[in-house]
Structure formats: structure tokens, C-alpha cells
Amino acid sequence: MAKNAFYAQSGGVTAVINASACGVIETARKHGDKIGTVYAGRNGIIGALTEDLIDTSLESDTDIAALRYTPSGGFGSCRFKLRGLEESKAEYERLIEVFKAHDIGYFFYNGGGDSADTCYKISQLSEKMGYPIQAIHIPKTVDNDLPITDTCPGFGSVAKYIAVSTLEASFDVRSMAKTSTKIFVLEVMGRHAGWIAAAGGLVEDQGIPVVILFPEIEFDKEKFMARVKGRVEEHGFCSIVVSEGAHWPDGKFLAEQGTRDAFGHAQLGGAAPVVANMIKDELGLKFHWAVADYLQRAARHLASKTDVEQAYAVGKAGVEFAINGDNAIMPAIERLSNDPFEWKIGKALLSEVANVEKMMPMDFISDDGFGITDACKAYLLPLIQGEDYPPYKNGLPDYVTLKNITIDKKLPVFEL
Numbered sequence: 300m301a302k303n304a305f306y307a308q309s310g311g312v313t314a315v316i317n318a319s320a321c322g323v324i325e326t327a328r329k330h331g332d333k334i335g336t337v338y339a340g341r342n343g344i345i346g347a348l349t350e351d352l353i354d355t356s357l358e359s360d361t362d363i364a365a366l367r368y369t370p371s372g373g374f375g376s377c378r379f380k381l382r383g384l385e386e387s388k389a390e391y392e393r394l395i396e397v398f399k400a401h402d403i404g405y406f407f408y409n410g411g412g413d414s415a416d417t418c419y420k421i422s423q424l425s426e427k428m429g430y431p432i433q434a435i436h437i438p439k440t441v442d443n444d445l446p447i448t449d450t451c452p453g454f455g456s457v458a459k460y461i462a463v464s465t466l467e468a469s470f471d472v473r474s475m476a477k478t479s480t481k482i483f484v485l486e487v488m489g490r491h492a493g494w495i496a497a498a499g500g501l502v503e504d505q506g507i508p509v510v511i512l513f514p515e516i517e518f519d520k521e522k523f524m525a526r527v528k529g530r531v532e533e534h535g536f537c538s539i540v541v542s543e544g545a546h547w548p549d550g551k552f553l554a555e556q557g558t559r560d561a562f563g564h565a566q567l568g569g570a571a572p573v574v575a576n577m578i579k580d581e582l583g584l585k586f587h588w589a590v591a592d593y594l595q596r597a598a599r600h601l602a603s604k605t606d607v608e609q610a611y612a613v614g615k616a617g618v619e620f621a622i623n624g625d626n627a628i629m630p631a632i633e634r635l636s637n638d639p640f641e642w643k644i645g646k647a648l649l650s651e652v653a654n655v656e657k658m659m660p661m662d663f664i665s666d667d668g669f670g671i672t673d674a675c676k677a678y679l680l681p682l683i684q685g686e687d688y689p690p691y692k693n694g695l696p697d698y699v700t701l702k703n704i705t706i707d708k709k710l711p712v713f714e715l
Contacts, residue, residue: 301333302404304621305347306355307340308439309379309410309417312372313453314460314599315610316439319409320373321366322614323437324355328363333622334405341705343377344408344417348390348715350397350708357704365699367611368689370599373701376410379715381417384427393713394421395430400709405433405621409614411440411451412656415629419649422627435617436629436649439610441596443494446655447647448631452613453596455606455682458498460598461487461540461591462683465499468589469507469538476536482527482578482586486554486571487595489514489542492658495595498679499540500671508534509670512574514544515659516668518553524581526669531584541570600696604685609642616644640681 306323308316320339327334339353340346346353353374355363366373384391397403408418415436422434438445443454465485472483489495493513503509508530512518530537546552554570571588578584609632616630631647634640663675671679689696 301331301335303335303402304337304405304407305340305352305398305403306337306374306407307343307346307409308372308374308376309343309408309414310376310439311411311441311596312370312376313439313441313596314370314456314602315452315606316409317366317369317371317373318607318610319437319439319452319614321363322611323407323409323618324363324366326615326618328360330618330622334618335402338401338403338706339374339703341703342375343379343410344381345377345379345715346374347397348393348713350400350710350713352401352706353703354706358701362699362701366701367607368599368687368696369698370597373699374703380413381420384420384423391424391428395424395428396710398430398432401706404431405435407435407437407617407621409437409439411438411442412445412652412654414439415445415649416653419627419653422649425626433621433624433626434649435621435625436652437613437617438629438631441495442489442492444492444657446652446657448629449634449642450609450632450682452606452610454494455603455609456598456601457488457495457595458679459603459606459683460595460601461485461495461498462501463601464591464595465509465538465540466502466505466507469502469509469536472536472538472587479585480587481531481536481584482539482575483536484539484541484571484575484586484588486541486543486588486590488591490544491656493542493544493664494659496540496542497659497663497671497675498683499538501676501679501683503670508537510537510539511669511671512539512541512545512570513659513664513668514542514546515661515664517548518545519548520577523669524578526667527578528582531582539574541574543570545570599689599698602687603683604687605640605682607687612644620646637677637681640684
């Protein structure tokens with residue numbers, strides 16, 4: 300008998316997470332003998348706990364296909380981490396009640412590291428609480444910090460956006476540098492891993508002087524100022540890409556606000572003005588700064604074709620793995636070659652993915668700590684290749700908004 304499936308999106312959304320949703324739903328529809336209805340959780344795992352389940356079968360094939368080129372989370376996302384079974388047995392019992400009530404036997408969770416942890420915990424429900432469920436983690440994170448997989452869907456498009464933005468803004472600064480702005484600072488995401496910041500270094504081959512501040516390298520103010528001063532003296536201007544996770548030797552973030560998010564992570568934002576004002580105070584140079592923030596992860600109009608294809612592929616593979624009996628795994632991208640760029644989908648055990656963070660290899664960072672190496676460029680360049688433009692209407696991208704009709708609830712209200 301076909302079992303229904305639960306799909307949800309978690310954590311920060313991306314330009315291509317909906318492409319993974321498209322891959323999951325379209326593939327499930329092709330296997331109606333194994334998978335009945337795909338229910339999407341409104342706002343991630345919260346949708347499962349509150350029995351707020353969207354019936355995706357009520358969406359047309361055309362609208363589901365349109366998810367492939369629509370940014371953000373089509374069903375809503377959340378930052379909510381399930382605690383251990385011993386700490387919060389009531390939540391797990393509630394999940395089983397919801398799964399039983401709606402005949403759900405498959406669980407697809409689309410997210411990053413914390414989502415992999417949640418998915419791994421769900422996969423253990425069969426053993427620990429006697430409910431059969433196959434849990435597959437669909438990888439996603441702009442931070443590119445999941446282990447085992449070559450890259451994380453969502454990253455390639457952010458890398459393309461940051462590289463393009465750095466290039467275009469640098470052309471602007473270069474044209475104004477003689478009598479005006481000489482410094483442009485761009486702040487990008489990346490709490491502990493500098494993958495996104497590294498993408499800014501791809502413009503160096505076009506003659507742009509770029510200084511990068513990585514989370515992997517302790518911030519040395521004196522060394523940094525000397526590097527910026529040298530770049531300006533040589534080129535007349537300089538662009539700086541600073542990761543939000545750049546930090547002092549004592550571990551304190553340049554951008555730390557003193558507040559924390561739902562996962563207990565320090566909330567960051569503000570490294571760009573900190574760095575820009577340092578330069579003004581030390582070197583007296585006029586500057587402009589910008590924070591890419593949501594723009595970098597929402598820019599579907601500039602998505603990498605490679606990224607879109609990989610995002611869809613992991614969603615498709617997740618369903619195929621599940622109907623073949625797999626549990627507690629994540630579809631992982633395996634790079635076969637750089638030139639020509641070839642890849643395939645493999646499997647990673649969630650026990651080896653959950654709560655593991657992949658940093659940039661040190662041989663990807665230049666010896667001075669402010670740039671990227673040829674090895675890093677060889678890794679990054681294939682990920683930003685190709686354009687996959689959405690359709691346009693009246694000059695704007697023609698994105699889809701789903702109906703997101705929920706099913707009738709069968710259970711009592713559950714308080715989070």
C-alpha cells in the first residue's frame with residue numbers, strides 16, 4: 300500500500316530550495332504506487348507538530364514545475380530544532396500521532412546542518428518508538444558547510460551573485476577613485492565558513508584588487524590595514540569582501556550584536572561598517588559599504604544553472620532512495636571532474652552529516668590570508684556556471700505563489 304509523504308523546508312531559504320521541492324513532488328507523482336499524497340509542512344517541522352499540512356496534490360503540474368524557478372521557501376520555513384528524545388518526548392509522540400493520523404511513511408526534510416540533525420532524529424523513531432518512517436535529508440545551505448557532499452544546493456547561486464556584485468561594484472569604485480570613493484566593502488553571509496566570501500575572489504582575474512576576510516583566519520588589524528593600503532597604492536582603489544563571521548583572535552565576531560537566534564547562535568550583522576570605519580580612521584580613505592543580506596540568497600534571477608540542476612537532482616534522488624528502502628541518508632553531490640565539470644548523486648549517512656560543519660580547506664586560502672588560491676578557483680568556477688533565467692512578465696520575474704491549501708485536522712491542538 301502506498302504511504303503518504305511529508306516534505307518541509309527548514310532554516311534560511313535560498314534561490315533554489317524550491318527547485319528541490321519541485322524535484323521531490325514531481326518525482327513522487329511519478330511513483331503513485333509507492334507514494335500517495337505529498338503533504339508539505341507549513342513553516343517546516345512546525346507544520347508537522349501543529350498538524351498544519353498543505354495538500355500539494357491540489358497544486359497543478361504547471362505550478363509545481365514553476366517552483367523550479369521561484370526563490371525562497373514555497374511552503375514557509377522555520378528555525379526550530381528538535382531536542383533529544385529524552386528531553387522532549389512529547390514532541391516525538393506528537394509527530395507519531397500526526398504521521399499515523401495521515402498515513403505518513405516518508406519524511407523529507409530540506410535544510411542545512413540543523414535540519415540534518417532533526418531528520419536523523421526522526422529516522423530513529425522506528426527503532427526507539429516503534430513507528431516505521433523513512434527519513435531522507437534533502438541538502439540545502441548557502442553556507443556550503445555540510446560535510447561529505449561536494450557542494451550544497453543554494454551555494455552556487457549565492458557565489459555567483461557575490462562574484463557578480465563584487466565585480467560590478469568594483470568597476471563603479473574604480474571609475475570614481477581618482478577624486479572620490481576608493482574603498483568598497485561588501486558583507487556576506489558565512490558564520491564559521493568562508494565559502495561565500497571566497498567567491499568575491501573570483502574577480503581578481505579581471506584585474507580587481509580584492510581583500511577577503513574569512514572566518515577561518517583570525518582578524519589582524521595591523522596586517523589588514525597594510526594590505527588595504529598596498530592595494531590602494533598599487534591600483535588606486537580596493538574592494539573588500541568580509542564574511543559576517545570574521546572575528547578577532549579572542550573569538551569575538553566583528554559583527555556580534557550581543558543577541559542570539561533560536562538555535563543559540565550569535566546573531567550577526569554589521570561587519571561591513573565596522574571594517575569601513577576602521578579604514579577611514581586609519582587610512583583616511585573615503586568608502587562605501589553594503590550588506591548583501593537576503594539579496595544574496597533570494598536572487599533567483601541570477602541563479603547558477605549548475606546550482607538549479609543540482610538542487611532539483613537531490614530532491615529527485617531523495618524520493619528515489621526512499622522508495623528503494625533507504626533511511627537516515629542524504630543525497631550527496633559527488634564531483635567526478637572539474638574540466639569538463641561532471642558530477643553524480645551518491646549517498647551520505649545522516650549519522651556522519653548531522654552536527655558536522657565543513658570549513659574551507661586551508662589550501663583554498665592564499666598564504667597571506669586575504670585571498671583565494673588556484674585550487675579554490677578550480678572548485679568554485681564550475682559551481683557558478685550557466686544561467687537559468689526565470690520567465691519574465693511586465694519586466695519582472697514571473698514567480699509562482701502556490702495555493703497552499705491545508706487538509707482538515709484530525710487531532711487536538713498541540714502547544715509548542
